[in-house]
Amino acid sequence: NAGVTQTPKFRVLKTGQSMTLLCAQDMNHEYMYWYRQDPGMGLRLIHYSVGEGTTAKGEVPDGYNVSRLKKQNFLLGLESAAPSQTSVYFCASSDPGGLRQETQYFGPGTRLLVL
Amino acid sequence: GQQLNQSPQSMFIQEGEDVSMNCTSSSIFNTWLWYKQDPGEGPVLLIALYKAGELTSNGRLTAQFGITRKDSFLNISASIPSDVGIYFCAGLRGSNYKLTFGKGTLLTVNP
Numbered sequence: 001n002a003g004v005t006q007t008p009k010f011r012v013l014k015t016g017q018s019m020t021l022l023c024a025q026d027m028n029h030e031y032m033y034w035y036r037q038d039p040g041m042g043l044r045l046i047h048y049s050v051g052e053g054t055t056a057k058g059e060v061p062d063g064y065n066v067s068r069l070k071k072q073n074f075l076l077g078l079e080s081a082a083p084s085q086t087s088v089y090f091c092a093s094s095d096p097g098g099l100r101q102e103t104q105y106f107g108p109g110t111r112l113l114v115l
Numbered sequence: 116g117q118q119l120n121q122s123p124q125s126m127f128i129q130e131g132e133d134v135s136m137n138c139t140s141s142s143i144f145n146t147w148l149w150y151k152q153d154p155g156e157g158p159v160l161l162i163a164l165y166k167a168g169e170l171t172s173n174g175r176l177t178a179q180f181g182i183t184r185k186d187s188f189l190n191i192s193a194s195i196p197s198d199v200g201i202y203f204c205a206g207l208r209g210s211n212y213k214l215t216f217g218k219g220t221l222l223t224v225n226p
Binding site for chain 2: 106
């Protein structure tokens with residue numbers, strides 16, 4: 001099992017450009033999440049999904065869109081990047097029906113710099 | 116939204132020392148979790164706590180779920196250089212699988 005993987009690992013964008021971050025998990029988890037991590041702010045939830053075809057807003061959803069067309073993939077899109085979106089983005093997944101249902105498994109992160 | 120107050124924000128200790136950090140909240144949580152994040156990596160779960168008063172160990176790590184359900188602490192005994200990283204507490208309420216994270220404690224261990 002690869003667990004949770006994220007692509008790309010690092011990206012530099014210019015203000016106004018768009019991009020999509022891809023998260024994939026091979027654990028057949030139902031729930032998936034996107035967080036951003038900024039210095040001194042901890043992890044903040046952007047969007048999450050409780051199943052294929054469903055998405056919901058988290059704590060800081062503005063400027064982001066997501067899609068969960070396949071159970072194993074969760075995409076995070078930035079339509080028009082802004083410098084305030086410079087951050088490290090983490091994807092996570094969890095299995096609500098599993099023994100450790102509260103455990104979220106995290107990917108290695110995507111470092112995004114918006115100039 | 117809900118907030119977890121995690122302290123201290125950072126610690127700089129000598130190898131071999133014990134470490135203690137804690138999280139408090141104004142809200143009740145049903146589950147408390149402690150994660151560690153190594154530099155350049157994603158967070159990894161260390162300990163999960165499910166009942167008020169529960170004390171759980173994982174090697175040199177010990178964590179407790181506060182009696183009031185509004186706090187938790189993590190102790191690391193006899194620290195070693197590989198303990199370096201950011202430690203996060205996280206709380207879960209009811210059947211809502213959205214975790215609330217603390218802002219983290221940055222631990223530096225001087226060999």
